Amino acid sequence: MTESIAVTGHEATATPLVSVAGVSKRFGGVTAIKRTDITLYPGEVHALLGENGAGKSTLVNILAGIVQPDAGTLTVNGDTVTIHNPHAARALGISVVHQHPVVFPDLTVAENIMFAAAPPRTAVRSLDWRAVQANAIRAMERLQVKLDPRELVQNLSAADQQLLEIVKALSDDTALLILDEPTAALSKHEVDHLMEVIRRLKSQGVAILFVGHRLDEVFELADRVTVSRDGTTIISGPAAEFTPESVVTHLVGRTLESVFPKEEVELGDVHLEVRDFTRKGAYENVNFTVRKGEILGLAGLVGAGRTEISRGIFGLDPVDSGDVLIGGKSVRIAGPGDAMKYKIAYVPEDRTREGAILDQPISFNLSLAVLDTLSSFGLVKSKSDRELSADYIKRLGVRTSGPEQLISALSGGNQQKVVLGKWLATNPEILILDDPTKGVDVGAKSEVYKIVGRMAQAGLAIILISNELEELLSVSDRVITFYRGAQGREFTERPFDSETVLASMTGQH
């Protein structure tokens, strides 16, 4: 057991705002974190890094008063405290933006903000709606967010919901702001603005705990870095003492040749072509081709319409006009079933909602898209079924106790591998990947792209959508940008220049 933790000294001048010492938590049989230590100082950005399932969110939940630790001490401003509930956390000046949005879709923006700011008192008291609205507007102004306070949250886009989350979290007396993967649903541009906000807060003396998987963001922001693995803090120190490579090594526990491996592939014929593809209000006149063995990257901001285009190709939404050609022939795709007949596979952007059935086992999920081929006379051949699961668990290196384990018990990266496996099992010729590494840790990301690379080698035509520009540019053979539903420029020459691509993504060229 590694007990010695390398902690290099912070300036002795500052006193810690929050320190966590020897905290452990287990859920039933699962140890989420054990003997974790972390110290947060006012006016600094502290990045907490770790693989999926390393226990980062658990630590966040402990600080937020949602989860009670089994052991260890929490100290805030020098006093040992017990954070019984979220209200207690807020009273201590701890604000949290959770990994998964915690909004009330049936309530308005103003009400959502109201609940976040609620004092611990629970007496029945009448609401002053004008004050509620005014408070909401004031809270939004703090971040220069402009949402209609009377709008129902279910009508907001994912990005707006994420912004609302941050608005809700911040209040005038926030001393510690915890951001648990706040950028997973945001694209580059929004991330930049978020960073601006973070820097401003930092300059006001707020401590920030930043949990994330994107190393570029971490190095841009963080003053200090803590890496945890398997529920335990591995190393903690000033950001300047780390390099991306050393962080990855700590994270993964070994050196990684490359985070985004790129295989050399001989490109084949054009296999998929999209012609004059239009869905009013989402995208218009989209034209592109993908060759066998090629990875086509689609770049754009959130809301650029890339997801909608892939949904259109896969038959999930009706298309107003345009054609999809496969192998040169125009095909009609009225639903996912049709798309699958043409050997298209689609890994959707929202893994937990659209990709995997969380409360079913791995084997169930892996066979979901191939049930008919797995069965004869309507009965699933259990031998083929078992072989399929075993095969894909092995090929994709899914870390699990067995095929009967529930997906919900897997880490994000491993969940993503199962979703990928589900689609690879259909033997696709066209693979559409919509943000396949959203919320996935570095090690798993690298494994996912190794698999994608192998698929390209095997001659699949691949469309890749990602909000992480570095990743997109590293693994794509060709990149097309989109802006507000319109097709932008096409970049064909590797290596791509991220500045020009970004400019095109934001509609500047």
Next chain:
Amino acid sequence: MSTQTITSPPTQGTKVRRRGLPAWFGAWEISLLVLVVVVTVMASISTPYFATGPNFAITAGGVIGLALMVIPMTLLMIAGEIDLSVASVFGLTGVVFGLCIEGGIPLPVSVVIGLALGAVAGFINGWLTVAYGLPSLVVTVGTLGLYRGIAYILLESRSISALPVEFTTFSQANIYGTYIPYTFVLFVLMAVFAAVVLHRGAFGRKTFAVGSSAVVSRFSGIPVRRIKITLFCLSGTVAALAGMLYAGYVSSARANNGTGLELSVIAIVLIGGVSMFGGKGSFAGVMLSLVLVTVLTSWMNLGFLPTNVQNTVIGVLMIAAVVVPVVAKKISDSRPLRT
């Protein structure tokens, strides 16, 4: 602790070992089985009339309508939907079947008309649910009234008792020389078929998938709407069959046949461990729950126990069905874990 063990995935053989119990026979099914055994033993000891062939025959024959409707309701609820109109379809088809017979339509044709009517009634439920994205609980509260109401419009206060002898015999009699009702054989065949389809069939897998997550299922190319409509049709058709057999069993088609039976059907499925929210449940559990409730009812009938006591016992059972597993889990979680 070594770093190597974490980074490299555990080597996984191609052969998969199945540990412990199959998914369709878990802790809840075992508890139900134990309860069935305990209640059966107690009933057999307390009254000499319980464990007899004739009692089996009348109990199995009497429960047939309920038992048949439980089968599709299990599938439907696993798919995350519910059909409160089954008892009304049950009554309505009995009436239409009776009118057909009365109108001189040959028996086989009348049966087919009845089944078709049930399928249509089910289709309407399914279509309203799927096409307008309405909760099936709400839709079938409406059709519950509508279908029963049509039965009243058609037959008013009359009853039709001149049903063909071969039909009433099939519904009432036992296989010659045994205490096994014909209808029981029909039920067993349908139950076995449904169990195999649900737990071994591709359709069953899809049913679970649809109930667990309709969105993921759609994204996986599973025809969610078609499956739901199929299950509603199945529910209607089986309710129709049950309604006609019941009319045969009591030699009487009336507009109020089976009123209120939907609650019993749903109670049995829920006691069987099927989740109200879909995606969870097993056929074995539901069958055990059916047996349990039937055995209890038969025992209490023989003991001339008042119905209010019977109802109270069934209510306690329902609550126990959800409370016991939760409490058991709490107790087992609080025990220190072995490592």
Next chain:
Amino acid sequence: APAAGGGNTKSLKECTMTMIPKNTDNPFFAAGAYGADEAATDMGGKKINYTGTAQPDVPGQIQRIQSASQQGSCGIAVSGLDPDALAPALTAAASQGTKVISYDADVKKDARAFWVAPATDASLGVAQFKLLAEQMGNKGNYAIISAQSTAAGQNAWIAAAAEEAKKPEYAGMKLVKTVYGNDVPQTSYDAAVSLFQAYPELDGILAPTPVSLQAAVKAKADQKFNPDLVITGLGWPPSDGALLKSGAVKSFVLWSPRDMGYLSYYAMNALLSGKIAGKEGDTFEAGRLGKRTIGANGEVDTGEPLVFTAENVDSLMDHFKTK
């Protein structure tokens, strides 16, 4: 297995009679059971086995018929919820050697030996109608609030009343609507209120079941409806006696449930002992009720309908004892 002896005779001194009412949560049937047990005491026989579902339930009746026969009950007396639906179970029980009679509400003729009837359907229907006509002065609009639309007894009485109404002296009487309260107080009350809404010129209500009678009286008072509206029909004296005394209802009809139960017991014993077979003209001794004869439809009547008024109701209350 129960002895399937057709020839050997029995008596309620050795074996029990099972009495299955429409529902047990009902004072009417409880009074019937009281009467049967009274007969058991008078005769020195065994007490009856009184069993049924709390609320009316056809499959529940069938199950109890089957259980009774299986446990070797030598006789079953049943008040049929649905004459046809019970027939298969009753026939099966009879083939096992159990004697079957119906009481209160008849079942299919060939499914029972005979029927212990309250009074003849005709006399009950006519008696109720006559009270109504008399109080309405033989003219005006009236409506009927019956029990279930499927209730055989009520339907028979309504038919008898309709037949009676054809007589020339009732030419001024007009039936505007028949509605059904299902013997549920709420439904009956709502039905009465709706009638008052739809027919403001209503002069009379025939309520051939006590639930409707009470509901109609209450609705009339609550709605402050036409004070001259006549309400009569079938009443339940233990509670509706108050209606007679307050003048809300001048008179209503009923028979004695206690005598009916009493008669059922003696009739069953006569059947078991082989004294009678249930054919027309068969006679038997029925304790304090004297000698009884089986009529043309295989029925034996409890007696003539009793007409209850404010004056006589208290003196007749013994007919309704339940314990």
Next chain:
Amino acid sequence: MSLQTETLQKPASQPSWKRFVARREISLLAVLAFLFIVFSVLSDRFASVNTVGQILNNMAIVVIVGIGLALVLLTRNIDVSVGSMVGLTAYFAADFAVKNPQLPIIVVVLASCLLGLVLGSINGIIIATLRVPSIMVTLGTLYIYRGIDSILAGSNQVTAQSLPSGYGDLASWSLFGIPGLVIYAFVIAIAAHIFIRHTFTGRSFLAIGSNPLAAEKMGIPAKRRIFVAFAISGLLCGLAGVLWGARYGTVDSSVASGYEIVVLAAVVVGGISVNGGSGTIGGVIIGAAILSVISTGLALVNVSQFWLQAIQGAVIIAAIVSDSIIRTRVEARGVKA
């Protein structure tokens, strides 16, 4: 610089008239008005003060029980034991009043409400503390409470004549021609509306139903709220129980059997989502009104009683389908615009 303007999402906000029209109550009011017109044309007696009073009277108890059920539904739970709770409290209250005629009637009312509160609290405690599905628990207590009712009542029947005179007055008094029953329902509806719409605690009921996980993370005491919802549902059933006896006079063990379906129909037609989080008390009232208009209207237009149930069922379906169509139309236009 603002974060908002840089994201490409169109601000999804709609003009306020569209938000208004898209509100479920509005489309339901249209359905109600339509029914009203149809019946007025079919029967000249329909559009009268008397009939309207009748419609209101008929819906009063449904509204009282429906408000409790609505509160439960808002938290994404369900209470199907309401019929049995009304039945048990109705018998208890009537029997209590008959046996203690000297007691002031208010004591009977309070006792009945207290019993209802206890019954509802039993549901609430099991559901909230053990986090088990409410449909199972309340389906169980549906049987149990009815069983207890039947054990208590047996063949006994309490009738209007045996009840103390003050008992019936509970329902039959009126103020300026407005029936007492309607006034109770109105007062409770106003209180419930203020609670749900204008208090912090009330809004938190919707929040819990809208996203239970989020409610937990926001520190809303969901267990306590869910418990309270069931307790209030029981309490209102207790009140409805006394009023039932007062209105209908005759009370036996079968009072309000199957009533859960009637109330559920009114509440869901009124737009309370069975998935929790959305709905208003106004909706409950309109839902109950639609059903009451149908049954009162049908009785007036002289259709055979055999048609009643079918027409009611058809109208329930028509109401929810047309509401769904109207709203999706308006919403679609709102987004496109």
